[in-house]
Amino acid sequence: MKDWRYWLAEQRGTLLAFGIFIVMFVIYTSNHPAGFTANVVQTASNKGVLLAFVAMAQTLVVITAGIDLSVGMIFLLTNCLASWLVVGTPMQTTLGVIAVLAVGLLCGAINGAIVIYGRLQPIVATIATGAVYYGIGLLLRPFPGGSVNEDLADALTGRAFGVVPASLVVLLAVVLVIWVPFSRSVLGRAAYAAGSSETAAYMSGVPIRRGKFAAYTLAGLLAAIGGLFLTFFTYTGEAAYASGNSYTLFSIAAVVLGGVSLFGGKGSAIGAIFGALAFRTIGDLLFVFDFDPLWQPLFQGVILLVAVSLGAFALFRVRNRLEWFL
Amino acid sequence: MDGAAPLFRMEGISKRYGGVRALEKAELVVEAGSIHAILGENGAGKSTLIKVMAGVVAPDEGRMTLDGREATFASPGAANKAGIVCIFQELSLVPELSVADNIVISDPPKRFGMIDRKAQRRIAEEALARAGAADIHPLALVKDLPLSRRQMVEIAKALARKPRILILDEATSALTAADVSKIFAVLKRLRSEGLALLYISHRMNEIAELADQCTVFRNGRNVASYAAGSKSDNEVVELMIGREYSHIFPPKPAAVPATAAPRLEARKLSWADRLHDISLTVRAGEVVGLGGLDGQGQRELLLAFFGVLRGLSGQILIDGKSVSITSPSVARDDGIGMALIPEDRKTEGLMLPMTVRENLSFAALDRLSKAGIIDRAAEQRLIDDMVGLLAIKTAGLDIPVGALSGGNQQKVVIAKWLMRQPRIILLNDPTRGIDVGTKQELYQLMRKLADAGAAILFYSTDYDELIGCCDRVLVLYDGAVKRELVGAEITERALISSALNIHGEESPVGLGASA
Numbered sequence: 001m002k003d004w005r006y007w008l009a010e011q012r013g014t015l016l017a018f019g020i021f022i023v024m025f026v027i028y029t030s031n032h033p034a035g036f037t038a039n040v041v042q043t044a045s046n047k048g049v050l051l052a053f054v055a056m057a058q059t060l061v062v063i064t065a066g067i068d069l070s071v072g073m074i075f076l077l078t079n080c081l082a083s084w085l086v087v088g089t090p091m092q093t094t095l096g097v098i099a100v101l102a103v104g105l106l107c108g109a110i111n112g113a114i115v116i117y118g119r120l121q122p123i124v125a126t127i128a129t130g131a132v133y134y135g136i137g138l139l140l141r142p143f144p145g146g147s148v149n150e151d152l153a154d155a156l157t158g159r160a161f162g163v164v165p166a167s168l169v170v171l172l173a174v175v176l177v178i179w180v181p182f183s184r185s186v187l188g189r190a191a192y193a194a195g196s197s198e199t200a201a202y203m204s205g206v207p208i209r210r211g212k213f214a215a216y217t218l219a220g221l222l223a224a225i226g227g228l229f230l231t232f233f234t235y236t237g238e239a240a241y242a243s244g245n246s247y248t249l250f251s252i253a254a255v256v257l258g259g260v261s262l263f264g265g266k267g268s269a270i271g272a273i274f275g276a277l278a279f280r281t282i283g284d285l286l287f288v289f290d291f292d293p294l295w296q297p298l299f300q301g302v303i304l305l306v307a308v309s310l311g312a313f314a315l316f317r318v319r320n321r322l323e324w325f326l
Numbered sequence: 327m328d329g330a331a332p333l334f335r336m337e338g339i340s341k342r343y344g345g346v347r348a349l350e351k352a353e354l355v356v357e358a359g360s361i362h363a364i365l366g367e368n369g370a371g372k373s374t375l376i377k378v379m380a381g382v383v384a385p386d387e388g389r390m391t392l393d394g395r396e397a398t399f400a401s402p403g404a405a406n407k408a409g410i411v412c413i414f415q416e417l418s419l420v421p422e423l424s425v426a427d428n429i430v431i432s433d434p435p436k437r438f439g440m441i442d443r444k445a446q447r448r449i450a451e452e453a454l455a456r457a458g459a460a461d462i463h464p465l466a467l468v469k470d471l472p473l474s475r476r477q478m479v480e481i482a483k484a485l486a487r488k489p490r491i492l493i494l495d496e497a498t499s500a501l502t503a504a505d506v507s508k509i510f511a512v513l514k515r516l517r518s519e520g521l522a523l524l525y526i527s528h529r530m531n532e533i534a535e536l537a538d539q540c541t542v543f544r545n546g547r548n549v550a551s552y553a554a555g556s557k558s559d560n561e562v563v564e565l566m567i568g569r570e571y572s573h574i575f576p577p578k579p580a581a582v583p584a585t586a587a588p589r590l591e592a593r594k595l596s597w598a599d600r601l602h603d604i605s606l607t608v609r610a611g612e613v614v615g616l617g618g619l620d621g622q623g624q625r626e627l628l629l630a631f632f633g634v635l636r637g638l639s640g641q642i643l644i645d646g647k648s649v650s651i652t653s654p655s656v657a658r659d660d661g662i663g664m665a666l667i668p669e670d671r672k673t674e675g676l677m678l679p680m681t682v683r684e685n686l687s688f689a690a691l692d693r694l695s696k697a698g699i700i701d702r703a704a705e706q707r708l709i710d711d712m713v714g715l716l717a718i719k720t721a722g723l724d725i726p727v728g729a730l731s732g733g734n735q736q737k738v739v740i741a742k743w744l745m746r747q748p749r750i751i752l753l754n755d756p757t758r759g760i761d762v763g764t765k766q767e768l769y770q771l772m773r774k775l776a777d778a779g780a781a782i783l784f785y786s787t788d789y790d791e792l793i794g795c796c797d798r799v800l801v802l803y804d805g806a807v808k809r810e811l812v813g814a815e816i817t818e819r820a821l822i823s824s825a826l827n828i829h830g831e832e833s834p835v836g837l838g839a840s841a
Contacts, residue, residue: 006424
C-alpha cells in the first residue's frame with residue numbers, strides 16, 4: 001500500500017512547518033534560563049496563539065486564491081469591542097463573547113460579499129474594509145482602556161490541569177470545531193477547488209460562491225477569536241494601528257511558512273498554526289541569545305526568505321517558460 | 327409525432343459571440359441507446375453546441391427538450407442534475423485536489439454533514455475500475471498525473487455521475503491506443519445500458535467503429551445527418567468543406583527555388599510529448615503554412631523557435647548556422663531577427679491599458695534608445711511609418727490600445743514587431759476573430775514582407791488562408807509533420823484529409839495515437 005506516501009505528500013508543507021517549529025522551540029527552551037517548564041511553555045503559547053488564530057483566518061481566504069488584508073483590523077476591532085462587552089456577570093459575559101464573535105462573522109461576511117458578489121479584487125476590497133473596521137475600533141476606543149471579565153481571562157490564559165496552557169486547549173478546540181469540519185465539508189472543498197482552478201470547479205458544478213463566502217466569513221470569526229484572546233491577555237482594548245498591520249503581514253508570513261500556497265488550492269490551517277508559532281519563536285530565540293531586540297525584524301525577514309525559497313524550487317521543473325507567469 | 331419523443335432535442339439554437347456567429351439555427355436529435363457522432367471543421371460550431379447542451383453558455387435563441395419537456399440549464403451543475411454530463415476538451419479537473427476528490431466533486435457522499443472519505447474512496451475506485459483505469463491511485467493529486475491519465479480520470483468522473491446523456495468532446499485526443507480500446511468497450515457497454523452518447527472526434531476511424539448516427543456541422547449549422555457507414559470518407563470531407571471562397575488573396579509569385587539556402591531550419595525538434603522529430607525549412611521570400619487540426623503541436627512549434635520551451639531537443643539553424651535560442655529576447659536580437667505574432671493578442675501581444683505608442687515601441691526600445699534614453703524623434707518617425715504601412719485606424723497614438731477594434735489591435739501587434747525589421751516572422755493564427763477587411767490587408771502585408779525578403783511561418787486554423795497565402799503547407803498531426811503540400815497540391819481536400827490523417831497512401835492508422 002502506498003497510501004501513506006500520498007498522505008505524506010499532501011501534508012508535506014504542514015510537517016515541514018511543524019519540524020521548523022519544533023527545532024526552534026527546542027533550541028529556545030534548552031537555552032532558556034528556566035528550561036522547559038510549564039511557565040515557559042505557557043508564556044510562549046499565549047504569545048503564539050494570537051498570531052495562530054489570525055493566521056488560521058488568513059489561511060481560509062488564501063486557500064480560495066484570495067488574500068485578506070483586513071484580518072489584523074478585525075482582530076483590533078473585536079479587541080476594542082470585547083473591552084466593552086465581555087464584562088459583568090457570567091450571563092453578561094457570555095452574551096458579550098457571542099456578540100464579539102458575531103461581529104467578527106459579520107466583518108468576514110462583508111468582505112466575502114464584496115469580493116464575490118461585488119467582484120472586487122480581494123486585495124483592494126480588504127484594504128478598504130480593513131480601514132473601515134479600524135475606524136470603528138478607534139471610535140470604540142479612542143484611548144486604550146476598558147476591562148474584561150478577569151475570571152474568564154485568567155482561566156483561558158492560565159493552565160488547564162496545572163500543566164497544559166489553556167490557550168493551547170482553546171486553539172485545539174477551535175481547530176476541531178471550525179477547521180476540521182470546514183476542510184471536510186462540501187463548502188471547504190469548493191473553496192479549495194475555486195482556489196486551484198475556478199474554471200474547472202465551475203465546469204464541474206461546484207458551489208464556488210458559497211464556498212468562498214464561507215471561507216471569508218469564517219476568517220472573520222477566527223480573527224475575532226484572536227481579538228478576544230488579545231483582550232484576555234491585556235485586560236484592555238486598544239486600537240493600535242501598527243499592531244493591526246503587523247498582525248496582517250505576519251499572518252501572511254505564517255501562512256507561507258505553514259506551506260499554504262498563495263496561489264490557492266493548497267495547504268492547511270494546521271500548517272499555518274505551526275507557521276505562526278515558528279514565526280513567534282524567532283523573536284524569543286533572539287531574546288534567549290541576548291541579541292538586541294532591534295535585530296528581530298531583520299531575523300524574521302531572513303528566516304521567512306529562506307523558508308519561502310524552498311517553495312520556489314518547483315520553478316526549475318517548468319518546461320514551457322510561459323507557465324512561469326500563470 | 328409518433329409518441330416516443332426522442333430523449334433530447336435541440337431546435338433552432340443560435341449563439342453569437344460579438345459579431346461572430348458560432349451557431350445558426352442548429353438542430354440536433356439525440357436518441358437513447360445510441361452513439362451519435364458530431365463532425366465538422368475547426369470552428370464549425372461543435373464546441374458551442376455542446377457548451378449549450380451542458381449549460382456552460384446560454385443560447386441566444388432556440389429551445390431544448392429533454393424527455394419531451396422543455397429544458398434550460400443555468401449552469402453546468404443544472405445540466406448535470408438533469409443527467410447531461412460532458413467530458414470537455416479542456417479538462418475540467420481541479421489540479422490541486424486528489425483523483426478521488428475530483429471524481430465526486432459535484433456531489434460528494436456525506437456523513438454527518440461532512441464529506442465521507444471512505445465512501446468517496448469507494449466511489450472513486452469503482453468509477454476508475456469502470457473506466458478501465460484501476461491503475462490510477464485515488465489519492466494521487468491530479469496535477470501530478472500525465473495528460474493521458476488525467477483524461478481517464480475525467481472519464482471516470484463523468485461515469486460516477488450516472489449520466490443519461492454523456493458527451494465526449496475530443497475525449498480520446500491524448501489517450502494511448504490501449505486506453506482508447508478500453509474506453510470504447512466502456513462506451514459500447516453504456517450504449518447497451520440505454521445511455522445516449524454524443525461523440526465528437528476528428529478521428530474518422532474512431533467514428534467508423536463507434537457511431538450509430540452522424541451529424542455534420544458547418545458554419546454553425548447542421549448540414550447533414552446520416553446513419554454511420556452510409557457515406558464514404560470522401561463524401562464526409564465534401565460535406566465538411568462545402569463553402570465558397572470569400573476572401574481575396576494576393577497573387578502568389580513564382581516559387582522560391584528549392585535550392586535556395588533556408589533562412590530558418592529545424593532538424594528533429596522534439597519537446598516533451600508534444601513535438602516529435604519535426605524537421606522543416608523556411609526560405610527567405612517564402613510563406614510556409616502550418617496546417618492540421620487545432621492543438622496538434624503547431625503552437626508549441628512556434629514557441630520552440632521563439633525560445634520559450636525548455637528541454638527542447640534537436641537543432642535550430644538560422645542561415646545554415648546552428649543557434650541556441652534560450653529566450654524571446656535572444657530570438658528577437660539582430661543576429662536572429664525573429665518575431666512571433668502570438669495567438670492571444672490580449673494577453674501575449676498587447677498591454678491593453680497602455681497607449682498605442684507605448685505598445686508599438688516596446689519590442690524595439692533598445693534600437694530606439696541611446697544609453698537608455700529613448701530618442702523620441704526617431705521613435706515618432708518609425709511609429710508614423712508603421713501606422714501608415716499598416717493603415718492602423720486610431721483616434722491618436724496616446725489612447726489605450728484596448729480602445730481599438732480587434733483588427734486594429736492585431737495590426738498594432740504586428741507593427742510592433744515590424745519596427746524591428748524582423749527577418750523571420752512566426753504567426754500564430756493571426757486572423758482569429760478579426761473582420762474580413764482587415765484579414766485581406768494582413769494577407770497582402772504578409773506577401774509584401776515575404777517579397778521584401780522575410781521568411782514567414784504561418785499557422786492558421788482557417789484552411790482558406792493556408793490555400794490562399796502559402797507557398798508550402800506542412801500538416802501536423804499529433805506533434806509530427808504528416809505531409810508537406812507544395813503549390814497546387816494545397817487544396818482544401820488535401821488539407822482536411824491529411825489533417826484527419828486519412829490520406830490514402832499512408833499506412834492505415836491504428837487506434838488512437840500513431841504508434
